Amino acid sequence: MTATSFNPLRLDIKPLITDAQTVQGQTPVAQLERLHELVMAEHMPTEASVAWQFQGELRPVTGGAPEMWGRLAADVEVALVCQRCLGPVREHLSLDRWVRFVNTEEEAEALDAELEDDVLALPRWLNILELIEDELILGMPLVPRHGVCPKPLPVPVDDLPVVPEENPFAALAGLKGKLGK
Numbered sequence: 001m002t003a004t005s006f007n008p009l010r011l012d013i014k015p016l017i018t019d020a021q022t023v024q025g026q027t028p029v030a031q032l033e034r035l036h037e038l039v040m041a042e043h044m045p046t047e048a049s050v051a052w053q054f055q056g057e058l059r060p061v062t063g064g065a066p067e068m069w070g071r072l073a074a075d076v077e078v079a080l081v082c083q084r085c086l087g088p089v090r091e092h093l094s095l096d097r098w099v100r101f102v103n104t105e106e107e108a109e110a111l112d113a114e115l116e117d118d119v120l121a122l123p124r125w126l127n128i129l130e131l132i133e134d135e136l137i138l139g140m141p142l143v144p145r146h147g148v149c150p151k152p153l154p155v156p157v158d159d160l161p162v163v164p165e166e167n168p169f170a171a172l173a174g175l176k177g178k179l180g181k
Helices: 013-018 033-038 105-114 128-138 168-180
Strands: 022-028 049-061 064-081 088-102 118-121
Touching (some): 013 049, 013 064, 022 128, 033 128, 049 128, 088 105, 088 128, 105 118
Parallel strands (some): 088 118
Antiparallel strands (some): 049 064
């Protein structure tokens, strides 16, 4: 079942999970302000967008209430600054992870230390785009770079190290003479 009418900025998450519904959408990168600040937008198509999906699921637990889970998936191609040549490098950002929802912040903190999956306190309303943006930013490469840069970074001649024309052994002999005195 797919939810037909929803607001990704104010998603009523509990019915989505209990009814095992799926919501999905396309959100322009420009609308995700923090992500947009980290990319080289001038080297991306103006219509570049994040394709995303959230799927709710109740998982049965023997002798207890079912656990509330949501599968979060997103994909986008962005341009980042290559740390070698400082030019644009295309990176594919993708996420596909499960998030467990619990009733309180205290329960979330306790389980977060035990589980590999993300654990969040169940909010009344969830801004799914904010969660997606957080996860995409966390998934960005720490040092984006080309495999082989298209152009090497030019080094100004004035910045090249000056190599003395003096014989290095003559310099050592001069030092030896000063130490002997």
